[in-house]
Amino acid sequence: MAPSPHILNTANTTQRMMKDVLIGLLPIICMSVWLFRAYAVKQLIICTLACLISEFLFVRMRGRSASLGDCSAVVTGIILALSLPGSAPWFVGVIASMIAMGIGKIIFGGLGMNIFNPAMVGRAFVMIAFAQLMGASAYENMTGLADAVSGATPLSALKFSGSAIKISELFWGVTNGSLGETSAFACLVGGLFIVLRKTASWQIPLSIILTVTGIAGITDIAGSHSGEFLFHHLFGGALMFGAFFIATDPVTSPLTAKGKWYFGFGTGVLIMVIRLFSGYPEGVMFAILLMNAVTPLINRWTTPLPMGEA
Amino acid sequence: MGLFRLKGFPGTGNFRHGIHPPDNKSLSAESKVEVMQTPETVVLPLLQHIGAQCKPVVKPRQIVRYGEVVGVGRAFISASLHSPVAGKVKKIGMVTLPNSMHLPAISIKTEGDQINPQRLWDEMTAMDWPRDCISIYAPETIAKIIHNSGIVGLGGAAFPTHVKVAPNDSRMIDTLLINGCECEPYLSCDDRLMREAPKAIVTGALLAGRAVAAKEIVICVENNKPEAILKLQQATEKTLIKIAVLKTKYPQGSEKQLVKSVLGLEIPLGGLPSDAGVAISNVATIASVARGVIKEGPLTHRVISVSGRGIKHPKNLFVPIGISMGEVIEYCGGITEDAARIISGGPMMGFAFSDMTTPVTKGTSGITVLTHDEISDEQETSCVRCGRCVDACPMNLVPTRLALAARYNNPSIAIRYHINACFECGCCTYVCPAKIKLVQLIRTGKKLVAAMAKS
Known part of the structure; x- marks a missing residue:
């Protein structure tokens, strides 16, 4: 006999959650296509297709039936594409996608079993393997729409030459950078959508943004940058994109509300430590990967006490 | 949502977490309780409660009167069984209940003059239930009558009520909570009882409160039952009974959540409400306590709701315990063409069954029939740890x-x-x-x- 409960909330499925993320990504996709034109289109198509094909092949290799219907491979592909520079050649996207799906996800047992965010695993691999094609210079030899997109990324410029650009340009996103990270505005619009749909948690983005605001704010005041430094760190780089779309990946972030606050705080601190003290201008990817690794521990520390357990 | 306030109680009227499924109560909540006529046969399983099975004290072909004891619960946690009809014992066979218990049951074929069930229901809904002469009953007497009347929790768990009210020096009861939350979707039997028999509930509450020596008696109702709340407010005027109007949320009617919601207390893990100085009883149980003590009538009938989109005419019914589910469904016009699942109880915690000869037991709060659209047969996918x-x-x-x-x-x-x-x-x-x-x-x-x- 069918067990209770006999009714389910049918409006809510994993596939719907994935579709929500895709809808949330739309403003960012539009922005990147508008800004980078063919570079963005090419990268999005390459990564999405490569992720779908890799998932299909790797799942077949494990002897399981295909799981493309849940849309998770598409989400990984698009997030991966948006995190790459438009100038990266086709094989960078393909290799990143294969690593993302194979090493990032399927090797752990598929959807829900992986420890690290698959897209970030793929990106970290190509960043180290093709340092030249992914490093600061990759952003500088591109011709796109705005003049700004042929120069250094805002955070590189700030870090290495101390030059800042207008905050409004930074916010609307008419700057250079990885395909999806330039517009803080587009990330906020899409991010608020997935948060309001409860597809992403609100605790993680909020605590990341608060932590970064705190650390960057103190540095700003200490160096009397009159807000320039703070806003570069908030709206520049992949902070908004990472906070809303990468860190909130439910599989690789903690289960409980309390754990999510810790996770966001840790991510925010690591982002600022990497940005301020390392050789890299940007640290969102490494920060999230490091926090992914401590997620099982956070889950263990924040196991809720059952009601009635003093 | 966050604006809900409960005044005059230590709790907030709410508890942590929980869900808001569509309650679908409007299907049956507005139909007055109808009295079903005595069926040709009743089947009485010997275990309709939590605890020890009762021993049959009748033999096949023996003639029994209405209300006669047919099974005796000798253990402390047990409850006796009374015949809801006059008739002849057919046999003691086996039945399987929806909760998959397989146990002996006494079948009785009705014969001769029957009690009019309409009279029992009219007694219940009468407005002349006493409120002042409660003190003539000693607490021990009330507990004894509850024991002898075979009363168990009618909310679904069917825990023998006399155990809760039995004198116990080690456990002091401060508060008696009377549970009229009825948080399961579809079910409306408690709602109807509160609307139609508020006076019986008040008398029962005073009696049960006296039995456990409670300092406070609180009737708890979710705020989706305004008419029940109004009727109870009128019926409790000039008594010490309070009414707590709680936020509508599943599972508000679960005892641990209810105690938290009304009193702000947490029952220790693995403990009982009495560990927090609380006794909890369902409104229907309390009404049968009133009937047992004042009218000296055992528990033989109960109100059930028959609802769901798979039922042609959803109704609330006053039925004898032991009537078959099939007869009850038939009385409601039968099931519709797209009916997919028949459930004893509500859709959240009820048990699906398919054998129409299954009897209604003391713990049956209703029958819910869901359609194909309502039950989900979606494929399971991987956990994404969304939390x-x-x-x-x-x-x-x-x-x-x-x-x-x-x-x-x-x-x-x-x-x-x-x-x-x-x-x-x-x-x-x-x-x-x-x-x-x-x-x-x-x-x-x-x-x-x-x-x-x-x-």
Whole structure:
């Protein structure tokens, strides 16, 4: 006999959650296509297709039936594409996608079993393997729409030459950078959508943004940058994109509300430590990967006490 | 949502987590209770309560009167069984109840003059239930009458009521909570009883309060039942009984959540309400206490609701215990063409069954018939650890961990995550986007834990 409960909330499925993320990504996709034109289109198509094909092949290799219907491979592909520079050649996207799906996800047992965010695993691999094609210079030899997109990324410029650009340009996103990270505005619009749909948690983005605001704010005041430094760190780089779309990946972030606050705080601190003290201008990817690794521990520390357990 | 306030009680009228499934009560809540005529046969399983099975004290072909004891509960946690009809004992056979218990049952064929069930129901809904002469009954007497009347919790769990009210020096009861929450979707029998027989509930509440020497008596109702609240307010005027209007949320009617919601207290894990100085009884149970003490009538009939989109004419019915589910469904016009699942109880915690000869028992609060559209047969996908089950669990557990522990045969992890605190309310399964049958896995996990404890 069918067990209770006999009714389910049918409006809510994993596939719907994935579709929500895709809808949330739309403003960012539009922005990147508008800004980078063919570079963005090419990268999005390459990564999405490569992720779908890799998932299909790797799942077949494990002897399981295909799981493309849940849309998770598409989400990984698009997030991966948006995190790459438009100038990266086709094989960078393909290799990143294969690593993302194979090493990032399927090797752990598929959807829900992986420890690290698959897209970030793929990106970290190509960043180290093709340092030249992914490093600061990759952003500088591109011709796109705005003049700004042929120069250094805002955070590189700030870090290495101390030059800042207008905050409004930074916010609307008419700057250079990885395909999806330039517009803080587009990330906020899409991010608020997935948060309001409860597809992403609100605790993680909020605590990341608060932590970064705190650390960057103190540095700003200490160096009397009159807000320039703070806003570069908030709206520049992949902070908004990472906070809303990468860190909130439910599989690789903690289960409980309390754990999510810790996770966001840790991510925010690591982002600022990497940005301020390392050789890299940007640290969102490494920060999230490091926090992914401590997620099982956070889950263990924040196991809720059952009601009635003093 | 956050604006809900409960005044005059230590609790907030709310509890942590829980869900808001569509309540679908309007299907049956406006139909007045109809009295079903005595059926040709009744089948009385010997275990309709939590505790020890009762012993049959009748033999085949023996003539029994209405209300005669046919099964005696000799153990402390047990309840006697009374015949709801006059007739001749056919046989003592076996039945399987929807909760998959397989046990002996006494079948009685009705013969001769019957009591008019309409009279029983009219007694219940009468406005002349006494409120002032309660003190002539000694607490022990009330407890004894409850025992002899075979009264058990009618909310669904069917725990023998006399056990709750039995004099016990080690446990002091401060508050008697009377549960009229009825948080299960579709069910409306308690709502109807509160609307139509508020005076009987008040008398029963005073009697039960006297039996447990409670300092305070509170009737708890969710705020989706305004008419019941109004009727109870009128009926409790000039008494010490208070009414707590609580937020409509599933599972508000679960005892631990109710105690938290009204009194702000937490029942210790593995403990009973009495550990927090609280006794809890359902409104229908309390009404049968009034009937048992004042009218000296045993528990032979109860109100059930028959509802769901798969029922042609949803109704609330006053039926004899032991009537077959099939006759009740037939009385409501039968099931529709798209009916897909017949459930004893509500859709969240009820049991699906298909044998129409299954009898209504003391603990049957209703029959819910769901259609194909309402039951979901979606394929299970992988857990993405979204944490929605964690945010829904009213016991503050981590359902996905418990379910995985069960799936991978790991009772020690299940124990570490307090699997036995789960009371299987179904919130986690309801919200799961991956459609994982979490509750069923947790049930499996509990069996693993029990098996490990034995070995």
